[in-house]
Amino acid sequence: MPESRADLLKGTLDLLILKALTFGPQHGYGIARWLEESSQDLFQIEEGSLYPALYRMEKRGWIRSEWGVSDSNRNAKYYRLTAVGQQEMEAQESGWGRLVRAMSLVLGSRPS
Amino acid sequence: MPESRADLLKGTLDLLILKALTFGPQHGYGIARWLEESSQDLFQIEEGSLYPALYRMEKRGWIRSEWGVSDSNRNAKYYRLTAVGQQEMEAQESGWGRLVRAMSLVLGSRPS
DNA sequence: CTATATCCCTAGGACTTCTAGGGAGCGGAC
DNA sequence: GTCCGCTCCCTAGAAGTCCTAGGGATATAG
Numbered sequence: 224m225p226e227s228r229a230d231l232l233k234g235t236l237d238l239l240i241l242k243a244l245t246f247g248p249q250h251g252y253g254i255a256r257w258l259e260e261s262s263q264d265l266f267q268i269e270e271g272s273l274y275p276a277l278y279r280m281e282k283r284g285w286i287r288s289e290w291g292v293s294d295s296n297r298n299a300k301y302y303r304l305t306a307v308g309q310q311e312m313e314a315q316e317s318g319w320g321r322l323v324r325a326m327s328l329v330l331g332s333r334p335s
Numbered sequence: 336m337p338e339s340r341a342d343l344l345k346g347t348l349d350l351l352i353l354k355a356l357t358f359g360p361q362h363g364y365g366i367a368r369w370l371e372e373s374s375q376d377l378f379q380i381e382e383g384s385l386y387p388a389l390y391r392m393e394k395r396g397w398i399r400s401e402w403g404v405s406d407s408n409r410n411a412k413y414y415r416l417t418a419v420g421q422q423e424m425e426a427q428e429s430g431w432g433r434l435v436r437a438m439s440l441v442l443g444s445r446p447s
Numbered sequence: 448c449t450a451t452a453t454c455c456c457t458a459g460g461a462c463t464t465c466t467a468g469g470g471a472g473c474g475g476a477c
Numbered sequence: 478g479t480c481c482g483c484t485c486c487c488t489a490g491a492a493g494t495c496c497t498a499g500g501g502a503t504a505t506a507g
Contacts, residue, residue, distance in 0.1 A: 234345035234464090236464080252486080253485095258441060261441050262441050263437075269466085271489095279462095279463095296472090297471090297472060319442075325374040325375075326374075326431065330354060383456090386457085387495085388495090412455075
């Protein structure tokens with residue numbers, strides 16, 4: 224019963240990945256690094272979460288992959304956003320906005 | 336593969352329940368109603384999510400229950416926050432704040 | 448008496464994430 | 478030349494949360 228999970232990513236990983244890919248194709252490792260950087264290290268992206276996420280997102284048609292060579296000259300699988308993925312990104316972004324609004328209403332509430 | 340889940344609550348249910356109980360003891364049904372009201376119906380609390388959540392939260396010592404009689408004169412199980420639950424609430428509230436900050440950094444980012 | 452709202456609960460499954468590994472290649476330090 | 482660290486990919490298994498889809502009982506209004 225390990226209650227000690229950092230677990231800061233509450234179902235937001237898909238949106239984060241989609242967002243990372245709006246700037247052009249990127250490989251898994253690069254996505255993880257970018258997310259950590261751009262969140263000022265608030266996010267820690269576990270590879271055991273990332274790769275399964277990429278796999279299911281590709282299966283759903285949100286992203287598509289292609290092998291290439293990375294900046295550091297290694298083989299890397301580059302993912303890019305599809306049109307469906309772009310729509311999904313927008314949908315999830317607005318869903319996130321609704322969640323934040325709802326939470327903010329509740330957390331700022333007084334008794335009924 | 337039903338992708339059609341409303342699923343607005345991304346792991347925030349515990350915090351929502353804890354928050355609801357900061358205003359005094361309340362029963363499950365009342366918690367659900369209050370959360371829907373105070374979120375302006377953005378949250379829909381399913382009973383199949385709520386009662387298991389209450390059960391595990393009690394098992395963890397965050398809340399304690401006692402049978403009583405509701406305003407509408409029915410038997411109802413009233414939950415109240417424990418000291419541990421109060422601490423947990425504060426911890427989760429600040430965790431939520433960190434998530435919102437991190438998401439906001441990433442969603443507002445430009446390419447690396 | 449019948450309908451509606453109020454109240455409680457469980458089982459089973461879908462889904463996401465984590466832990467905990469394994470593997471391989473490139474480049475620089477020594 | 479060898480070793481180490483970083484880059485890169487991946488899987489299996491388990492834990493945890495939430496949903497769907499039920500089931501049940503009672504008070505009060507009409």
